[in-house]
Amino acid sequence: MLIENLKTALExxxxxxxxxxxxxxxxxxxxxxxxxxxxxxxIATAGxxxxxxxxxxxxxxxxxxxxxxxGRPFTDADIDALSRLPIEILRQRSTRAWAIAGxxxxxxxxxxxxxxxxxxxxxxxxxxxxxxDERDEQAAAQVIVLSADAAxxxxxxxxxxxxxxxxxxxxxxxxxYTVIGVKKRVGGALGAFANDVSGDVPLESLYRDVPxxxxxxxxxxxxxxxxxxxxxxxxxxxxxxxxxxRHPDSYQIQSIEGALSLxxxxxxxxxxxxxxxxxxxxxxxxxxxxxxxxxxVTERTREIGLRKALGAQPRTILQQFLIEAVxxxxxxxxxxxxxxxxVLWTVVALVPFLDVFVIDPxxxxxxxxxxxxxxxxxxxxxxxxxxxxxxxxxLRYE
Amino acid sequence: MATEAVIxxxxxxxxxxxxxxxxxxxxxxxxxxxxRGEYAAIMGPSGSGKSTLLQILGCLDVPTDGSxxxxxxxxxxxxxxxxxxxxxxxxxFVFQSYNLLPRATAVDNVALPLxxxxxxxxxxxxxxxxxxxxxxxxxRVHHRPNELxxxxxxxxxxxxxxxxxxxxxxxxxxxxxxxxxxxQEILALFDALHREGRTILxxxxxxxxxxxxxxxxxxxxGQVAANEVVATRRRLDGGVVGC
Numbered sequence: 001m002l003i004e005n006l007k008t009a010l011e012x013x014x015x016x017x018x019x020x021x022x023x024x025x026x027x028x029x030x031x032x033x034x035x036x037x038x039x040x041x042x043i044a045t046a047g048x049x050x051x052x053x054x055x056x057x058x059x060x061x062x063x064x065x066x067x068x069x070x071g072r073p074f075t076d077a078d079i080d081a082l083s084r085l086p087i088e089i090l091r092q093r094s095t096r097a098w099a100i101a102g103x104x105x106x107x108x109x110x111x112x113x114x115x116x117x118x119x120x121x122x123x124x125x126x127x128x129x130x131x132x133d134e135r136d137e138q139a140a141a142q143v144i145v146l147s148a149d150a151a152x153x154x155x156x157x158x159x160x161x162x163x164x165x166x167x168x169x170x171x172x173x174x175x176x177y178t179v180i181g182v183k184k185r186v187g188g189a190l191g192a193f194a195n196d197v198s199g200d201v202p203l204e205s206l207y208r209d210v211p212x213x214x215x216x217x218x219x220x221x222x223x224x225x226x227x228x229x230x231x232x233x234x235x236x237x238x239x240x241x242x243x244x245x246r247h248p249d250s251y252q253i254q255s256i257e258g259a260l261s262l263x264x265x266x267x268x269x270x271x272x273x274x275x276x277x278x279x280x281x282x283x284x285x286x287x288x289x290x291x292x293x294x295x296x297v298t299e300r301t302r303e304i305g306l307r308k309a310l311g312a313q314p315r316t317i318l319q320q321f322l323i324e325a326v327x328x329x330x331x332x333x334x335x336x337x338x339x340x341x342x343v344l345w346t347v348v349a350l351v352p353f354l355d356v357f358v359i360d361p362x363x364x365x366x367x368x369x370x371x372x373x374x375x376x377x378x379x380x381x382x383x384x385x386x387x388x389x390x391x392x393x394x395l396r397y398e
Numbered sequence: 399m400a401t402e403a404v405i406x407x408x409x410x411x412x413x414x415x416x417x418x419x420x421x422x423x424x425x426x427x428x429x430x431x432x433x434r435g436e437y438a439a440i441m442g443p444s445g446s447g448k449s450t451l452l453q454i455l456g457c458l459d460v461p462t463d464g465s466x467x468x469x470x471x472x473x474x475x476x477x478x479x480x481x482x483x484x485x486x487x488x489x490x491f492v493f494q495s496y497n498l499l500p501r502a503t504a505v506d507n508v509a510l511p512l513x514x515x516x517x518x519x520x521x522x523x524x525x526x527x528x529x530x531x532x533x534x535x536x537x538r539v540h541h542r543p544n545e546l547x548x549x550x551x552x553x554x555x556x557x558x559x560x561x562x563x564x565x566x567x568x569x570x571x572x573x574x575x576x577x578x579x580x581x582q583e584i585l586a587l588f589d590a591l592h593r594e595g596r597t598i599l600x601x602x603x604x605x606x607x608x609x610x611x612x613x614x615x616x617x618x619x620g621q622v623a624a625n626e627v628v629a630t631r632r633r634l635d636g637g638v639v640g641c
């Protein structure tokens with residue numbers, strides 16, 4: 001009887017293709033709305049957190065407390081003392097200078113740093129050319145790695161590698177630097193903060209060519225911790241070492257997580273918002289399914305009456321409608337999920353800000369469950385009501 | 399001819415409650431006996447309760463009060479499942495408006511009650527085709543109701559009622575929606591079924607139709623007003639048969 005009923009149900013669905021299609025559409029839209037809104041929230045969240053992590057989730061910034069009498073900058077001795085910890089410390093100074101290339105005269109943020117900077121600062125990625133190496137560093141070579149914005153300012157879309165740039169500092173000093181690399185633009189949510197008109201040069205070259213940048217003074221220490229280390233524990237150790245060297249209140253340690261707590265707050269709000277919209281979609285989708293099932297079954301009250309008049313057991317009628325509802329909602333649910341995946345995938349592919357495709361199996365399961373549950377409840381409930389009528393009452397139903 | 403009573407109704411009452419609490423008494427203590435193999439017409443003016451009676455006799459509806467014994471079983475004592483079984487096996491019901499599934503072919507419509515009886519697909523099809531052949535629709539088995547004329551639809555409905563080989567055939571105004579020629583063809587079919595020994599009850603308001611039967615049961619105001627034996631039965635083969 002089950003197989004017969006399955007056949008009857010499929011025939012009924014096929015026989016009334018328009019109604020089947022409309023019901024399917026209701027289910028598809030319901031499931032699609034839920035899956036897409038919730039997943040979109042998760043994709044946005046994953047995009048932001050992913051970037052935060054790529055930017056250096058395992059990072060610390062040590063900053064002198066300028067209001068404290070002992071809040072002086074850090075020295076090479078401080079760095080050496082910290083170096084026995086399993087961390088990388090970036091020695092980095094920056095200053096502003098005029099840079100001239102051809103007709104272009106631009107105020108450039110000149111950053112003196114070390115050859116290992118790309119290893120420590122994961123936001124540094126080269127688009128063209130290379131970063132300077134240790135030999136350049138030792139020779140204090142006059143080479144510069146431009147930011148994407150800086151390269152565009154000076155050379156537009158033309159070639160930048162191998163071109164000369166003249167740095168002119170406040171004292172009238174002029175020195176010529178060769179462009180050896182151009183960095184990639186920092187994409188995503190953090191790009192707005194990280195992109196600037198800047199150029200990286202070896203630290204020694206900066207000291208030599210830009211007077212007024214004193215040695216042995218670091219206004220902040222960026223520290224990178226290997227990903228497998230406990231950042232909290234390392235922070236304690238950094239504090240222990242620095243506390244022996246200067247007053248405990250004369251500096252502060254910021255983790256990037258702390259600095260980005262605003263982002264976290266936004267993320268939480270975003271998730272709550274989209275979760276709420278998702279919940280509303282779930283209810284709306286459920287009501288849509290409910291509505292279409294209710295209408296579809298109610299308009300078949302006469303059919304139910306006829307089947308009863310011909311000797312169908314109420315159980316058999318319920319089974320038929322149950323199968324119809326399950327088939328409809330499962331097919332509709334799967335189509336809705338597939339549509340959602342396709343749309344989300346396209347969104348991720350097209351929107352640069354979103355670059356991690358995530359779709360939570362639990363969301364799929366929840367959306368499918370709600371669609372099947374509402375479909376079955378509201379497909380079978382009116383069928384049960386109709387099957388409880390006497391055949392003649394059901395046949396008389398208009 | 400067997401003379402045992404297959405239908406025994408005693409003091410049948412049916413009250414419909416309309417909106418606003420208005421009660422309509424369709425049957426008011428009706429008594430009726432129908433013998434096995436009998437061919438009877440139920441006549442009466444509109445609202446006399448003749449359709450209600452037929453529906454109760456066909457187990458499509460339940461009386462508000464009174465006793466209805468079908469082949470010895472008290473119908474009021476039967477549960478929903480047993481009633482479905484009776485509708486399926488014992489009774490063939492022919493509606494005025496045919497009541498076919500619009501999207502199923504003639505053969506599928508006829509096979510439907512056999513499906514509910516649990517007949518395997520192949521046998522179901524054979525039985526349905528036989529029934530369609532008996533009503534003269536062997537060449538229309540794959541047509542849907544909207545591809546058939548009114549008379550053909552009613553014949554499909556009769557084939558559906560016959561397919562399960564029921565004891566009792568109940569027809570509610572079977573010719574009501576048909577022109578007179580087609581109506582005569584349908585009645586000829588009932589005559590033939592009667593000759594096979596089936597118990598047939600036809601609700602009608604046409605004297606011509608009723609005179610095909612052996613007995614006319616006249617209903618008035620929810621009760622049996624008269625039982626008339628038809629002295630000269632009409633036959634479609636032209637002859638008039640004395641009783």
